[in-house]
Amino acid sequence: MLQNGALMRIYIAESTKINEKPASRFLPEYFMKHGLTGCTVYRGMSGFGHENKLRTVDVLQFSLDLPVIIDVIDTKEKIMAVLPEVETMIEDGLVMVQDVQMIQKVPK
Template sequence: MKECTKVERLTCIVDEDRTHNGEPLYRAIVNAAQENGIGGATVTRGIMGFGAGKRIHRDRPLGRNSDLPIVIRIVDEKDKLDVFSKDLCEMVEQGIILREPVHMCLVRCGGETIKE
């Protein structure tokens, strides 16, 4: 079964070493999204990148803190992301936040959708 709908994707890019209230910022963002009933979130770790400051971000040897780019992708209805974006903007002191409309198709192959 395939269900398709128009939603929005919120993409947030932050440095790996950023924190919020003592925990990694990316973890705080995902936890806040879940607490706000957002449909889904995924975090990926970049291997290299640069931003507005034109400084290359890459893995640092010898156990020093890493400032690799972390990409958090969140998908839900526009209205829910409008509300969540206010909290997100307070959490992210430095980074990039993008929003864009997307066409999402949820594919279920046999059986029911598993709910956690």
């Protein structure tokens, strides 16, 4: 059954820190503590941001600061409730929110 929800997608660099901890570890713990349904962290193989610096795992252009995407999905109300604090935590990156249709399958 389709259910309305929201997806928060956060684009940051691997080196991004929040409270002296890697953001890619801090944020999933933050979302879990706030009762959100799910969070997935993706480490990119290649990418660039507003600074136009290519970050890649290519041996000739190797970077230790790869792109990271964090997806969080839940009801729109829950996503919007944490958004203001997330905005203040992300000093260099991009946060976007979009409406989604969810089909939640839970093991019985």
